[in-house]
Amino acid sequence: MEIINDLSTYKSTAKTFVTIGTFDGVHIGHQKVLKNLVESAKINNATPLLLTFFPHPRMVLEKDKEIKLINTIDERIELLKKTDLEFLIIQKFTKEYANKTALNFVKNILVDTLNISKLIIGYDHQFGKNREGDFSHLKEYGQQFNFTVEEISQLNVDSITVSSTKIRKAIEKGEIEKANNYLGYNFMLTGKVVKGRNLGEKIKFPTANLSICETYKLIPKTGAYIVKSEIENNTVFGMMNIGYRPTVSGKHQTIEIHFFDFNKNLYGAKIQIEVLKFLRNEQNFKSIENLKTQLQKDKQKSLKYINGLLFDY
Known part of the structure; x- marks a missing residue:
């Protein structure tokens, strides 16, 4: 897996299958998305790529609500290396970056920089300024810019939807075995x-x-x-x-x-x-x-x- 720390230094000529997100915890729900991404890319002779962000957007946009993360950035990289991703792009998240509109993000980054062929996202993904973009927007942009979009359904454990937030709360309460069950490690x-x-x-x-x-x-x-x-x-x-x-x-x-x-x-x-x-x-x-x-x-x-x-x- 090649790690790119500056998106401006990367430009793909090969078609890419992309997923996006902070992936804090790289939990079993994230692993489901990544597995789908890698397998789909392999079948279609495409490059599997993850675009992630650091610092966590909430660390930048909600400084008064101090968020603690399940993984340090180094731990997250270590976990992602265990997948078959070909590229990991770690985009520095700033207030200026947060002001990108959904359309600007899709056109300038996904299409022009990453040469996207398919986008695979989790069921609750939102993006762009004020989180204005969602799955329906992505479907529209996909038709406009000629890429497909697939939404991965939520993953449940004991009838509970797995999320980074629920894992953080379990760790904060000392419910380590529950957290480990959701993390998959x-x-x-x-x-x-x-x-x-x-x-x-x-x-x-x-x-x-x-x-x-x-x-x-x-x-x-x-x-x-x-x-x-x-x-x-x-x-x-x-x-x-x-x-x-x-x-x-x-x-x-x-x-x-x-x-x-x-x-x-x-x-x-x-x-x-x-x-x-x-x-x-x-x-x-x-x-x-x-x-x-x-x-x-x-x-x-x-x-x-x-x-x-x-x-x-």
């Missing part, structure tokens, strides 16, 4: 391991402190979670705490991971954590000993869950 946190206060080491629960530089990344609700990570080509399980560490008078939120049967120094390393299950809410314990007792219980519960997962494999 495990929700991830990617960051750099930084030095902490080494309190975990003193109670025989050493932790890797994860620092995430992307402030727009969605962080699950505070509490304890079961997690796993790929470190040096090995799968390592553990438990993670997101919170303010009230037992030791913490002042700011931290993300700390205790890996099981693992004692390598990870300081400075970039790691990715897959979040598997919510364990419990953050608690303020009366003493460090009480905290240590609870961590032992958390570990046993985690190991039981992990053994169940491994048995299922």
Whole structure:
């Protein structure tokens, strides 16, 4: 997959099959659209292409309503690389770009730049200034500029329509297993391991402190979670705490991971954590000993869950 970070540098001479959207989460609904796109393009000897946007339009147009995203842009790229897309165009989204009319967007970008032959979109797609364009507009423009338009129906799980918004809400509530079911993969946190206060080491629960530089990344609700990570080509399980560490008078939120049967120094390393299950809410314990007792219980519960997962494999 070739990544284009500036639409002005790209112009297609081959016919393209295109889909458009922010694709935050690259969830199972998005995957349905992408699969259709790639398969249709292959049958018709066309180039499958995704035009996506960053920052997220709501981050630009609704700054007073701070939105957190399921994926960082790097995580989104990583997920899209697993598809058979040939081109990923990441268009910088600005207020000026948002002022393009639906007709201007279709004519200047889809037709003149991308040489579109077919557009495949999700069931609720809207585009152009003030989101004025919808499926019916696209059908009209398709007839005018000689490209076809296909709308992919909504995807339901347990009779619930899958959407990025519903996944974000599930993550915010700590409903990780529900979110993972909608995503089609495990929700991830990617960051750099930084030095902490080494309190975990003193109670025989050493932790890797994860620092995430992307402030727009969605962080699950505070509490304890079961997690796993790929470190040096090995799968390592553990438990993670997101919170303010009230037992030791913490002042700011931290993300700390205790890996099981693992004692390598990870300081400075970039790691990715897959979040598997919510364990419990953050608690303020009366003493460090009480905290240590609870961590032992958390570990046993985690190991039981992990053994169940491994048995299922």
